[in-house]
Amino acid sequence: MGWAGDATGSTNPLSVTMTSAKNISAIFTVGLTTNIVGGGSIAKSPNQTNYTYGSTVQLTATPAVGYSFAGWSGNTTRRRPTRCRCR
Secondary structure, three states: OEEEEOOOOOOOOOOOOOOOOOOEEEEOEEEOOOOOOOOEEEEEEOOOOEEEOOOEEEEEEEEOOOOOOOOOOOOOOOOOOEEEEOO
16 A cells, blocks of 8 residues: 555555645555465466555466366466456
């Protein structure tokens, strides 16, 4: 979370001294949690903990030796790799 435009930083609440017209936007982020069932890994691109609302993240599943990728569960059911939009 943070401020953009005529304000910067993440102080909340924000105090604004009105000496002229201002354009201030509040920026909110959402988290993305991944869980692995079985053997393998999940790569996120970009690899972050929080994402700006509406941004797109590519998820790639890589099975460990002896495992195969069966599919996604949760908020997406597409095949590998997949892109999700953070909302």
